[in-house]
Amino acid sequence: MGANEYPMPSTGDIRLADVLHCLSDPSRVKILISLADGEFHRKTVDSFSLNVQKSTMSHHLRTMREAGLTETRMTGRDCDIRLRVADLDARFPGLIAALTSESAVNDLANDRS
Amino acid sequence: MGANEYPMPSTGDIRLADVLHCLSDPSRVKILISLADGEFHRKTVDSFSLNVQKSTMSHHLRTMREAGLTETRMTGRDCDIRLRVADLDARFPGLIAALTSESAVNDLANDRS
DNA sequence: AACATGGTTCGATGAGGATCGAACTATTGT
DNA sequence: ACAATAGTTCGATCCTCATCGAACCATGTT
Numbered sequence: 001m002g003a004n005e006y007p008m009p010s011t012g013d014i015r016l017a018d019v020l021h022c023l024s025d026p027s028r029v030k031i032l033i034s035l036a037d038g039e040f041h042r043k044t045v046d047s048f049s050l051n052v053q054k055s056t057m058s059h060h061l062r063t064m065r066e067a068g069l070t071e072t073r074m075t076g077r078d079c080d081i082r083l084r085v086a087d088l089d090a091r092f093p094g095l096i097a098a099l100t101s102e103s104a105v106n107d108l109a110n111d112r113s
Numbered sequence: 114m115g116a117n118e119y120p121m122p123s124t125g126d127i128r129l130a131d132v133l134h135c136l137s138d139p140s141r142v143k144i145l146i147s148l149a150d151g152e153f154h155r156k157t158v159d160s161f162s163l164n165v166q167k168s169t170m171s172h173h174l175r176t177m178r179e180a181g182l183t184e185t186r187m188t189g190r191d192c193d194i195r196l197r198v199a200d201l202d203a204r205f206p207g208l209i210a211a212l213t214s215e216s217a218v219n220d221l222a223n224d225r226s
Numbered sequence: 227a228a229c230a231t232g233g234t235t236c237g238a239t240g241a242g243g244a245t246c247g248a249a250c251t252a253t254t255g256t
Numbered sequence: 257a258c259a260a261t262a263g264t265t266c267g268a269t270c271c272t273c274a275t276c277g278a279a280c281c282a283t284g285t286t
Contacts, residue, residue, distance in 0.1 A: 228285100
């Protein structure tokens with residue numbers, strides 16, 4: 001087995017276009033906000049209360065990882081996921097802070113969708 | 114003639130989802146960065162060096178205006194456009210600053226597309 | 227070994243949207 | 257009045273992508 005089955009771009013290779021494209025889907029913004037603390041979270045189908053099938057959830061998390069937003073760590077049968085807060089702040093200072101600020105969270109909460 | 118032919122949402126009605134969806138297109142991010150100074154800029158087909166037809170340009174600018182990113186002012190046959198820096202910063206503090214920061218501009222410049 | 231479980235991958239489907247050219251509107255200039 | 261110019265709107269086309277279900281894979285459990 002390889003060292004890490006879940007490849008992600010190095011900090012310097014994170015592209016703004018990829019990040020913004022990734023966040024054009026509201027589901028992924030929700031996930032981002034749920035992971036705002038930068039800690040590892042258990043990844044389940046019903047994590048982040050998205051009401052989607054597990055294949056869709058897998059797709060979203062893969063998209064986020066490949067854009068450089070998250071890191072995925074496999075622990076046996078499960079896996080944990082984490083927002084790359086420090087890397088992202090180094091690459092695009094202030095961006096994640098703004099996207100996970102109170103205003104952003106409130107706005108997302110008021111969404112009818 | 115009406116007061117303003119170019120409606121835009123009021124500050125409080127700017128939605129994060131709309132802003133992020135709007136910026137999922139790299140062309141619009143380029144426009145955003147070109148307007149970072151918050152001043153009015155003359156809007157032409159070849160403003161912002163995008164290499165698109167005028168109908169496409171019109172589409173992008175309409176999308177940005179409707180998302181609350183820009184304000185359009187008509188002056189006779191031409192029109193001028195401006196980034197709503199203050200409104201956006203009031204609504205989502207730090208977001209525009211991060212998106213128009215040096216890191217963001219450099220990243221966009223390195224884009225091969 | 228057999229089974230259950232957590233996730234990924236694949237193929238199909240459907241919706242959204244970027245792009246263009248052409249037609250249209252309105253303003254300026256002659 | 258006529259022509260030129262700046263932008264918008266419309267319809268068509270094409271491509272991307274979110275979503276799902278089914279098949280698959282790997283790990284854990286009995």
